[in-house]
């Protein structure tokens with residue numbers, strides 16, 4: 001993951017949201033590129049998003065206080081599942097050579113799911129990461 005200049009993991013995860021959005025938007029705007037290059041761009045965005053969700057689910061969220069965050073964490077978990085399935089569909093579409101229009105519509109759908117997810121995750125969950133994890137733990141995650 002990207003570096004944590006001030007030790008804030010929340011900031012690094014938020015930046016990653018923007019980077020992943022930008023990668024998908026770059027794909028959408030890259031209609032002048034060849035199909036192989038475009039497929040590569042999309043796959044890289046999918047890999048980055050899967051890694052981001054994996055770090056949240058497996059590394060960071062288990063350290064957050066269950067008592068206060070149980071409901072929001074359940075919502076995040078459900079939405080991660082939905083995002084994951086959308087990415088599976090996108091990858092299958094890429095492999096089966098689906099039309100650009102279909103892939104681009106699927107990406108728009110993914111972007112709007114991400115917008116809805118991140119707009120809750122950033123204000124509700126992320127500030128808790130900086131409080132629940134020590135600076136040392138945050139640095140460790142940041143270098144994974």
Ligand SMILES: [Fe+2]
Nearest residue numbers: 053056076121
């Ligand atoms: Fe998330």
Ligand SMILES: [Fe+2]
Nearest residue numbers: 013052056121
């Ligand atoms: Fe996230």
